[in-house]
Amino acid sequence: MGHPVVAVGIVFVSAFIAMAASSQYSHPLDPLTATEITAIRAAVLASPLVPARPLFFHYVGLDEPDKPDVLFYAYGAAATAAATTSSQMTLPRRAFVIARAGGQSHEFTVDIADNASVLSHAIHRGPGFPMFTAEDQIAAMALPYKYPPFVESVWRRGLDVGEVGCGVLSRGWFGREQPAYGGARVAKMECLVVDYNATANIYARPLEGVVMVVDLDQMAIIGYRDRAVFTVPKAEGTDYRADKVGPPFTGPAAPPGVVVQPDGRGFHVDGHLVKWANWEFHVGFDMRAGTVISLASLNDTDAGGLQWRRVLYRGFVSEIFVPYMDPEEEWYFHTFVDAGEYGLGASASQLQRGADCPANAVYTDGYYAGSDGKPVKAEDVICLFERYAGDVAWRHTDGIGPGRPFSEVRSDVTLVVRMVVTVGNYDYTLDWEFKTVGSIKIVVSLSGILEMKAINYTHVDQIREDTHGTLITENTIGVYHDHFVTYHLDLDIDGTKNSFIKNTIVPKRNTGVRATGGAPTPRRSYWTVLYEVAETEAEGQVNINGAPADLLFVNPNKKTKVGNEVGYRLIPAGATATSLLADDDYPERRASYTKKQVWVTPYNKSEKWVSGLYAEQSTGDDNLAAWSKRNRRIKDEDIVLWYTVGLHHVPYQEDFPVMPTISGALELRPSNFFERNPLIRTKPPGNSPNCSCSVGGSG
Amino acid sequence: MGHPVVAVGIVFVSAFIAMAASSQYSHPLDPLTATEITAIRAAVLASPLVPARPLFFHYVGLDEPDKPDVLFYAYGAAATAAATTSSQMTLPRRAFVIARAGGQSHEFTVDIADNASVLSHAIHRGPGFPMFTAEDQIAAMALPYKYPPFVESVWRRGLDVGEVGCGVLSRGWFGREQPAYGGARVAKMECLVVDYNATANIYARPLEGVVMVVDLDQMAIIGYRDRAVFTVPKAEGTDYRADKVGPPFTGPAAPPGVVVQPDGRGFHVDGHLVKWANWEFHVGFDMRAGTVISLASLNDTDAGGLQWRRVLYRGFVSEIFVPYMDPEEEWYFHTFVDAGEYGLGASASQLQRGADCPANAVYTDGYYAGSDGKPVKAEDVICLFERYAGDVAWRHTDGIGPGRPFSEVRSDVTLVVRMVVTVGNYDYTLDWEFKTVGSIKIVVSLSGILEMKAINYTHVDQIREDTHGTLITENTIGVYHDHFVTYHLDLDIDGTKNSFIKNTIVPKRNTGVRATGGAPTPRRSYWTVLYEVAETEAEGQVNINGAPADLLFVNPNKKTKVGNEVGYRLIPAGATATSLLADDDYPERRASYTKKQVWVTPYNKSEKWVSGLYAEQSTGDDNLAAWSKRNRRIKDEDIVLWYTVGLHHVPYQEDFPVMPTISGALELRPSNFFERNPLIRTKPPGNSPNCSCSVGGSG
Structure with missing residues (x-):
């Protein structure tokens, strides 16, 4: 949510405005550099299209090239038939700008390839406003x-x-x-x-x-x-x-631990492209979305040679909707849409080395535009590190005869891309965790400080009415609220055209009739899988707390050797709450997509912000639910998954004065994507080396 | 599940039978030592009560002292009014034995305090058999x-x-x-x-x-x-x-990483008692249950001085029910209850150092009885390690003015107690993760090998019938199945008598009437919490995929300073499947508790095994659902939570030839247990030390 004094962190970060020109972009999805932001500002201010002054910049971000062109750039002609550019890839480099002047919201597209110039200008006439x-x-x-x-x-x-x-x-x-x-x-x-x-x-x-x-x-x-x-x-x-x-620090103490990598890091960062194990992906930054993961692809080593296979064209947090559950005067309007109102990238915190991220992390900066249009450096807002959590990737103990039993075990090492977004009182740790098995685990962890309401009560026994929260200390109510973190996940499973499959797990009565010729058996029931392809958007909306189902994104045009559609499975991991607000209530109309965790839409470049481009005071006319009313076809199309991690938060005293982290997650997991477990040919862990440390090293 | 050649691992482990006497027990809940098992065997074989020979030992385990006596031993008179022993604590040391002889199942209690002798003998006359x-x-x-x-x-x-x-x-x-x-x-x-x-x-x-x-x-x-x-x-x-x-190992490779603890480990093991950070608990071993966690208590450092507060009297896996979903002749009966049929402790795998557990782990052995009654040493079957996963315990960035913004961050370090149970083809990694914030996270991770069915098909296109599974490679079906891992969790939240609270999150219409005197507001809806105490067992059964609710275990006799009942909350974390078998189907009658994830019963020393003491071929007459039909009172009583982690497993080709790990979990989290976040007075992480490693160290 956004709360008083939210802006202050940003002000101080703005003191670090990059004076030196940042390095030139090298990839069409690279975020805007400080130099580019400066040039964009100059172009907008020099444009005669908006004479009104003062002019304030509310959003400046990359207007990315068309998807077919980016695919052509990244993967060559094989990836797309619709690329509009020729083989000499000089993709347009453009920015999208929203500025306020003369009481109006102005939209600009700016060409920044050579001499920056305004390509187009429009005035937003509908409801809603840009980010603060x-x-x-x-x-x-x-x-x-x-x-x-x-x-x-x-x-x-x-x-x-x-x-x-x-x-x-x-x-x-x-x-x-x-x-x-x-x-x-x-x-x-x-x-x-x-x-x-x-x-x-x-x-x-x-x-x-x-x-x-x-x-x-x-x-x-x-x-x-x-x-x-x-x-x-x-x-x-x-x-x-x-x-x-403190001191003394009387709280529970666990000893320090340091992850040491005797052979060094396993990932390589080239500009914004990251290569690690069997993964390659691009890490971008946007002042509204925060971290943007693009072009995530897997090298299918088991297929022999270098076989890059596409998984995710683009993924980012599209919105965080946080409605509070107190209808009182001072609270009823607390129905925040954090990304659209405050900006996740603009609210990203400088990561604390060795605390927010472990000692083996590397850090990158982000740049965005201040309201004067000048570049603001957001220092150390993204970290990348290899995670050694003591998990097992796969194992088995077996065997009879000499030299047995034996155990084969492969430890799990993952790569985490992390950002912490502090929107006023709340701190969201937003992780993208890449696994060698081919999974992408997306984790949101909530900490920070509750929104608290002052009340005259000092003891629960005094309370006779609904206080809309928990008395967490004297005179203090931790107010009930929800968090709905919605991800835009443009999956491209082994190609652009995909289908969404609901494999519902349905109970069956055993009739005794055996298709394969066996005798009747006394078993009376079992379950099987009912395969359904979602034809249109209406069929792509799923409440995952309903009938059990495996939800898959498949490429219906690619099959494994034995004939299964190659796919990825969506696995929710806790935090599957949906909104309990009434359908006719105003905040619910703005965020009506929060009644289902899963929506699937056909790709549309303009459909990025689940609560609408102008989410501040939005009315629901430009949100996911509105777009989906067209009920477009989603079968064998370029489709996008919108997934909402949802939590109902009833505060407890432990959430005071600062909240212990609580998490929700989803996993995108290969399911008939590979011919078999991709880690079979992975080397087992060797002997642990002897390590020693000297204290007083650099943090 | 259990499958052919399951026994073999056990045979080879038995070659390590401890010849030397193990150290004497030091705590009343310590598992049986090798010496004790030898003495128990002698007492049973010497007893004239069962003349039939041969006599085979199927289960030998600790017959723990009565709970009031153990509480008195552990916490003193304050903990219990019902202790039967006097202040000089010479608790009885007894074993419970099930043996087969003369075609009957014999039960013995054996006194092993001095000269071991049989105290009682009974013949089991009902349905079911002991473990294989x-x-x-x-x-x-x-x-x-x-x-x-x-x-x-x-x-x-x-x-x-x-x-x-x-x-x-x-x-x-x-x-x-x-x-x-x-x-x-x-x-x-x-x-x-x-x-x-x-x-x-x-x-x-x-x-x-x-x-x-x-x-x-x-x-x-x-x-x-x-x-x-x-x-x-x-x-x-x-x-x-x-x-x-290999070689070559062409699978994806991540570099090695070692957790180094410059100040050494933070936990102390004294016999079977473990002390770490603010936790103390006892780790036992049982040939049926595997790891047994007892007497888990928290030192509430924030309350000043040493304040041990009870959380969990006893926790263990009571059963793993694995029904397969193929009604054919060769498959319909694949409805395994792994603990009751094969024994989780008896099936525990020797942990691979540096792979199953990280380099900073310590290992302990278990002892159980072979069918000849002699002790079998299960080497390195439990490991304990501190987990540095790069998570954050709490954080916040804030501040205005000089020296600000500032960030306060506390890294999360947890303590994991791990066992891997290999029941035939399947490998279950069973973790108990203790957190300084007061949570116990219980995780089950599944790997190993699928049960596969040979079939004549080599391609999906040939298949016209329901094959009850996925064609995962040529001629091979990975058969659909479920896993239901049921935990016995005898919670004693800050004392013995607890209540189970369902705080259902219910939508409300905003009527505009303001109890606190404010003006009407345009908000039309919100949610609030409906507090319900479960009076009897019927009210303690919850399907957590139903209405959203915070489920709490509270001590209604202890309140925080502001008057909240001290409690712990049950947080499911994925894997919330319930059984889809028909109520009248035989396997479901045996495991009818799998229709709800949550059951709450009054404590009863004999109610340990959720599918019954004689689970092999059990009929459901002695399971949790049968006990609960009495609908006993559970309000302000000594109550037990039974929680089932459930997964429907539709195999995919990645599960072949060995399965990537998939996990389910639950968390028990303090909720108004502490006056406030217990980690506020915890020291922030210091600078990371400089560490270096030499390869070729010991594994």
Whole structure:
């Protein structure tokens, strides 16, 4: 979610603006470089198409070349028949820009191959707004201090304005039941007691009861309500910074452990391309989506020679929808769409070496545009490391006779691509884990700080009504909420055209009739697999908590030697909650796709953002459910999987003052993709070397 | 499951029989030592109660002291009011023995404190039989070679009897629809082509069509059927041994990685007691259950001083039910209950150092009784290691002002207790993972080899009927099946008496009426938590794929400072399949508890084995569902959670010739157990040391 003071991390990162030109891009999917962002800014500002000033940049990202052209670039003519470019690959290099000026949202495409120039311009006329900028939020934060009703509210609570801080929260969308403010770009503001000397945990001390409405284009407070005074929870026991809680550190201690790789790392990074074991893929960065994985392909070593086989054209987090479950005045609108409102890449945290990622990690930076259009360097926001978790890839013990029993065991080593996104109070660790067996495991881990509501109760026994949350400490409710993390996964299993198969596991009565000629048996039941191809989008929507089924993405045009369709299977791994909001409720209309974990659509370059391109105050007219109403054909087409990891979060006292990590995941696993287990010809682990360490090394 | 040649691993392990006396037990829950097993054998054989000979030992295990007495021993008088022993703790040391003699199953309790002597004897008169012994299986394996119809069947297939091997498979229970054989202890036998020179993968080459019935007490073949000849799949491409597939090793390669602990290990093992970070627990071994975790308690360091708080009195795998989904003659009875038929401890594999467990692991042995009653040493069957998986325990990035933003991150280190159980073709890696945050994560990982069925088809296009599986290579069907791994989890959350709470997450309509006095809001819906205490066993049965709910085990007599019941939450993590067999089908009647993942019962010392004490050919009269029909009270009682991890397994070609690991899990997570996140006062990770390794060290 987004909460007060969310912007601040970004401000400080912006101090690291890259002054030197970054290296030129080398791959058509490479993210924009600092030099390119500078050139894009100049082109937009020089364009006569938008004379209105000031002009603020809300989104600047790669407008990637058409998919057939990228496939042609990456894999050659075999991969696509539709490439529009010739064999000399000079793919267009373009950016897509959304800027606000004159009270309107402007869209630009900018050619940045040579002298950057604006190729096209359009004005967005529909509902919704682009992402907030850091500067939006910082400017808004200064307003309450000069707003007399707010100053009075602070005094009324026995506080000084110097002790409070306010932040910008999206106001959601509630149709005509919410003031329209003439279509202005408005948000809400709520406040906290901010006293870092007392505690770093500003979220633990809300100034409950006060809500402001701010016009972000006019940068003025246009609405104010101070409903009631609530006790501000105490600072004591809320801090979590090491220098405030110790020494002594009386918490449970496990000894340090370091992964040492005697032969060095196993992966190779060339620009943004990563090669590791049997995998190759491209790691990009986008200020809205965060990490973008592209062109993930497997070298099928068992097939002999170098056989690159495609798996994932593009994968990224499309949205994180976080509705809170408190219908009160100050809370009902807390229905955040984090990517579309705050930006996951723009909210990425600098990774802490040896803590967020292990000692054997490597780090990369990202660049995005500030609201002035200048490049902002997001330092160390992606790490890559090989994970040695002590898992087993496969094993068997068997054998009779001399030299037996024997055990054959292959340890599992995986490659993790990690980003941590801190959107206000919440921290999302977003992992892409590549496995040699061919799986991609996508993990979202949640930590950070709860959104807390101040309440006058100090004990559960005092409570007679529904407080919409858990009393997690005195005067503090951890409010019920959900997390729906939706992934855009453009699977291209061994080629572009795929089908979505529901292999439903159905119970059967044993009739005693034996097709193969055996005698009747006393077994009365069993199950079998009902194979169904999803013909259209309506058939591609699945609630995975319903009938058990193996869900597969297959290439119906490629078969294994014995005739099975080559495919990948979707395996949910916990966190399969779906939305419980009413279908006619406004936040649900914006995110109606959260009623099913699985949606499948035909590829459409414009369908990237599951809650719509203008997700801030979106109305559901441009979301996945709206697109899918056309019920397009998805059989033997270039299809995209949209998968939502969902959690209902009932807070517990352990979530205070900072939350222990909880995770959800999905796995994409080869299923008849290979002719057999691809790790059979993998060397067993050797003897463990003797290692020694000297303390005081570099972190 | 159990399959031919299952016994062989055990035979070779038995060559390591401990000749020297093992150290004396030091804790009342310590597993039986080799010395004790020897004494138990002598006492039973010397007893005049069973004159019949030969007498075979099928189960010898600790008959643990009564729970109040163990609690008194472990935690003192505060823990229990019902202890029967006085303060000088000389707890009885007893064994429970099941032996076969004279065609009957005999039960003994043996006092082994001083001079071992039989305390009681009973004859089991109901249905079902004890576990097979390794010797049962080895003796039966020799029978087919001298059985002329079998020899003829082998010749008819163009093979020599020297090329085949047969194994003992439980025949399940099918009521009166299966011959009774006068109540004899009978099993089935099926055969494979066994030629380790051609391939170690004996399961890939079934001698399909032949089934024998063997009387295990008379040790004679008493039934025979050769229905039809099927093509034996070829050996080529089935082997998985490193020395057969390479060099060169052309499979995907990741570099070696070693976890180095510069300050050494963080856990301390004293006998069978383990202390690590904030945890203390006891690790036992049982020939049926495998690993047994007892008396798991947490030191609540945040509460100040040493505050041991109880979590789990006892936890173990009670059963693994594996029904296959082929109703044909040769397959319908493949409805294995692995623990009750083959024994998980007796089937535990010697762990491969540096492969099954990482280099920083320590190993312990187990002892059990052979069918002659003599101790068998199961070497290195349990390992313990600290896991450095690169996960984050908690984190947050925040801050405004000088020295900010800042990030606070705590890495996650966990302690894993691992056993690998190889029951014939399947390998189960069974982990108990303890987390400093207070969680116990229980993971089952499946690998090994599929049960395969020979078929004459070589291509999917030839198939017109339901083959009850996937054509995974030529002439080979990987048969559909389920795995239901059921855990007995005697939770004692901060004391003995607990309640089971279903906090159902229920949608609500926003009526606009505000209890706290705010204005109506346009929000139309939200969810809240419906708190329900399960009063009786019927209310304790939950299908977790139904309505979303937080399931908690609480101590209703202990509350946090703000008044929440202290508790633990059950979090399923994938693998939540339930049985699809018909309620009236015989295997389902034996394992009817597999229709719900969650059952809660009042503690009863005799209710350990979810499919009954005599699970082999059990009828369901002594299983969890039968016990729970009494619908006993479970509110504010000493209660036990039975949780089933379930997987429907549709094989894919990648599962051949050996299966990549697939996992299911559950987590028991403190939820209002602590006053707050217990890791707040934990020291952040320091700088990573510089480490170097020399190759050629000891494995």
